Amino acid sequence: MSLKSTIEAEIKSAMLAKNQSRLLALRAIKSAILLEETSGTAHELTSDQEMKILMKAVKQRKDSAEMYVGNGRQELADKEFAEVAVIEEFLPKMLTEDELKARLQEIIAHVGASGPSDLGKVMGVATKELAGKAEGKAISAAVKQLLQ
Missing domain, CATH: 1.10.1510.10 (Uncharacterised protein YqeY/AIM41, N-terminal domain)
Incomplete structure (x- = not known):
């Protein structure tokens, strides 16, 4: 349906x-x-x-x-x-902060990002893969924190 x-x-x-x-x-x-x-x-x-x-x-x-x-x-x-x-109610279950960070670490390893200069590469992949599972602000904040 x-x-x-x-x-x-x-x-x-x-x-x-x-x-x-x-x-x-x-x-x-x-x-x-x-x-x-x-x-x-x-x-x-x-x-x-x-x-x-x-x-x-x-x-x-x-x-x-x-x-x-x-x-x-x-x-x-x-x-x-x-x-x-x-x-x-109509959205899929959102990822918790720990689940989000785990998924982002996988994406960072896959992309080969090493520092803050790779933020754009990681965000491009992350927003596509995590669409509907996490808010853009949360993804951005977590990526910035992980790339520090």
Whole structure:
């Protein structure tokens, strides 16, 4: 079952349960999927494209929540965090910090990186291999730390 059909089924159940916050998050996901489907030449999205859409949605909401907290608007930040929780249900399990570092050490050994000057080579491979399994900020921070 594709992500789009799963989201549509979840929207129906959220409507029946009258769960407005969940419904809002699910509709945002569906909107992003439809927008991506109609913007390109491909009509059917791959699972990688679907994961990128979900990761982008999570990142946008986390950034918004940080801004709201910084401006003293906790109620708006809570709303964003609730949407993040719903969206993360459809993402694969994220790597822990230890798992991420282990995978990155493998990538560093494979690429043959030796120092901070090889950051670009490692990041290119790491972001492709770990897409949907770790956030870009976490990957970047861990790579910088490992290459020191």
